[in-house]
Amino acid sequence: MNNNASSAVVWMQAERPVARGTPKGRQVGEADRACVASVCADLATRRDLLIEHLHRLQDAEGGLRKGHLAALAERLRLSQVEVYEVATFYHHFEVVEDDAVLPRHTVRVCTSLSCAMAGGESLLRSLQERFGADGSVKVVEAPCIGQCHQAPAACVGQRQMPQASAESVQQVLAQGQTGPRALPASGAPEAPEDFAQFERLLRGELTAEQVLHDLKVSGLRGLGGAGFPAWRKWETVRAQPGPRAMVVNIDEGEVGTFKDWHVLAHEPRPFLEGMLIAAHVVGAEHIWIYLRDEYHDVRQLLQDELARLAQRVAEWRGRFPTAEFPTVELRRGAGAYICGEESALIESVEGKRGMPRLKPPIVAVNGVFGRPTLAHNVETLWWLPTLLVRGGQWLAGQGRHGRSGLRRFSVSGRVARPGVYLAPAGITLHELLHEYAGGMAPGHTLYAYLPGGASGGILPAALADVPLDFDTLAPHGAFVGSMAVVVLSQHDRARDAALNLMRFFEHESCGQCTPCRAGTTQATALMQAPVWDAERLGDLSHVMREASICGLGQAAPNPFDSVLRFFPQEVRA
Numbered sequence: 225m226n227n228n229a230s231s232a233v234v235w236m237q238a239e240r241p242v243a244r245g246t247p248k249g250r251q252v253g254e255a256d257r258a259c260v261a262s263v264c265a266d267l268a269t270r271r272d273l274l275i276e277h278l279h280r281l282q283d284a285e286g287g288l289r290k291g292h293l294a295a296l297a298e299r300l301r302l303s304q305v306e307v308y309e310v311a312t313f314y315h316h317f318e319v320v321e322d323d324a325v326l327p328r329h330t331v332r333v334c335t336s337l338s339c340a341m342a343g344g345e346s347l348l349r350s351l352q353e354r355f356g357a358d359g360s361v362k363v364v365e366a367p368c369i370g371q372c373h374q375a376p377a378a379c380v381g382q383r384q385m386p387q388a389s390a391e392s393v394q395q396v397l398a399q400g401q402t403g404p405r406a407l408p409a410s411g412a413p414e415a416p417e418d419f420a421q422f423e424r425l426l427r428g429e430l431t432a433e434q435v436l437h438d439l440k441v442s443g444l445r446g447l448g449g450a451g452f453p454a455w456r457k458w459e460t461v462r463a464q465p466g467p468r469a470m471v472v473n474i475d476e477g478e479v480g481t482f483k484d485w486h487v488l489a490h491e492p493r494p495f496l497e498g499m500l501i502a503a504h505v506v507g508a509e510h511i512w513i514y515l516r517d518e519y520h521d522v523r524q525l526l527q528d529e530l531a532r533l534a535q536r537v538a539e540w541r542g543r544f545p546t547a548e549f550p551t552v553e554l555r556r557g558a559g560a561y562i563c564g565e566e567s568a569l570i571e572s573v574e575g576k577r578g579m580p581r582l583k584p585p586i587v588a589v590n591g592v593f594g595r596p597t598l599a600h601n602v603e604t605l606w607w608l609p610t611l612l613v614r615g616g617q618w619l620a621g622q623g624r625h626g627r628s629g630l631r632r633f634s635v636s637g638r639v640a641r642p643g644v645y646l647a648p649a650g651i652t653l654h655e656l657l658h659e660y661a662g663g664m665a666p667g668h669t670l671y672a673y674l675p676g677g678a679s680g681g682i683l684p685a686a687l688a689d690v691p692l693d694f695d696t697l698a699p700h701g702a703f704v705g706s707m708a709v710v711v712l713s714q715h716d717r718a719r720d721a722a723l724n725l726m727r728f729f730e731h732e733s734c735g736q737c738t739p740c741r742a743g744t745t746q747a748t749a750l751m752q753a754p755v756w757d758a759e760r761l762g763d764l765s766h767v768m769r770e771a772s773i774c775g776l777g778q779a780a781p782n783p784f785d786s787v788l789r790f791f792p793q794e795v796r797a
Contacts, residue, residue: 252298256291260299269300272593274575278311279517279556286326287318313577313734314558315366316517325359329402331393332366332379332518336479337678337710337724338636339368342375350390351378361397367561367728369518370482372634372710373642382520404520407489410528419497419536421612425504426544430612432505439608441616443628448473448564448601449676449705451694457598460588461506464596470508470550471592472499473569473601475516477561479678479728480708483632484602486644488522491606492529498605501612503550506598511550512573516557526554561732565774566599567591568734579736580774603632625650625691633692635661637711638668650691656709657688668713672791676705678725679779682718682786701785719794722783723751729780740777743768751784756795758788 263284264277277300281292288311297307311317320326333339333348348365355361371377374386380393381402396402424430439455446452461468476484487495503511515523530552537549560578563569567581570592581587591597611619622630627650636642640662647660653673657663664670670685675692681702683690690696697703712721730744743764750761765781772778787794 249304250294252295253291256295260292260295271300272575274310275558278317282317287320289320289322291322310577314560316559327362328360329381329397331363334369334377335365336368336728337721338372338480339375339377340724344376347376354390367731368479370485372480372482372636404524407521407525409490409492410525418493421609422497422500426547435505438611438616442611442619444607447603454604457588458506461596461598467595468506468508469592469595470503470511470598472513473599475514475557475564477564478706478708480636480710481634481677481706483634483644485519487602487606494609495602495606498608501608508550508598511552513554514569517559562734579734623649627691627693631707634708638665638713639711640665649693652691653688671714672712672718674710676703677708678728679782680705681782684790717794718787718791722787725783726751737773739768739771744780754797
């Protein structure tokens, strides 16, 4: 053998792979395996429960150690990258190294628009200064937490803190009162009207066709933001082959929105009854209730109410042996505004990152695990028992200025009495302010308002007599959406409000599509310039509206478009 051949043999032998004693990737330690098994002992080892497993670990440890994530992947028979990508997608999960020292408490301070106007940013700085050297308390800036009527708001551990101050937060921490607070409806005794209309369905006194008829006559629309006629959703899902499913969207993360929280805090049973009625009519075999993670108090209330409902179902099974009842699961979000979009919510229910799906198909045809799925928010379902008592014509007869129905408006900002108000559809802002919200706060005069939260645009006081309802604001480049009304006064600037909203969109973009991911970032930068570049912002708006996958990117330009249209004097700082 010549020298070259000999060298080649030696080289080949040196490059021959050595057999591994362990699989590739991070190895699972026994201590990590035991911790995950203990903390998640009562959870089924299903892929769709990944986020529930992550919550258990986050709650127990204050963070997600990488060793625990590896053990969780093994437990759920997932790749480590699948677990890691979900754990790093949601804002309320924090992935850390195995030896990291984790805080005992996390304080989230809202700095979205209503709270910012009430001093949220000052509160954030004060708490950061107070606890900066205390490694046991972590203070972070947070987007809207659904307490806009009690601004500034914070969340201390799992306790929402309305009208928070540095002193009240410190007191709660010192007393260890970081668990969910009790709500007005907590432990409420049963009433004769509870679930009475659903029982009529079970007894055959009321048919699915009669329910659909009343629904059509009422004109009830989806009240989560899109305003799609409810009966069309029902008929579409009902026409699909089974098995069918249902999701309840309680991820109301829109800035300025807190009406679903209010409904659940005060009257959860009409919502639960409406949920059962809808599932019965469309033939949904499984219901997933998806609740935003900021609503720890509502989660405790719903867990109690669902336990009570399970007892009712057991009784109904005895009385109505041929009836079928859906399985109900309560799922916990993890801090992602995008999951308010119904297909992103469904992805999250399946244990994945909450990224919107391309359409078609729509979720009514292909939703949770490929099943035809009925998606509704709390307020829409809450109306169903009332409809069946009073009739669809009664609801259709409500309204003002040629509009039909009743709406719950979340009102916050510079008003005397922020809160949730049940008012006629088509009411104007002037009427809503003076008949319900007590007018403007002392020392403030109306300057501008958001008719539909962060996405709905910003309108000037000159348009305060335009009816507030679906479709009425389109000529002004705005929409009512979830009916989150945020009121600005002469002490505010629409330009500053728009920048606050754009920072929210930038933070909450899921990153899936470039127009939204890059567009919100570029818009935020352009809006901080002393003089806005109207032409570039206009081009950016066009691209985002035309090319974004979902409503977040499509509606995100509304704040700066509104400033350019109605407040041109403010494009210069």
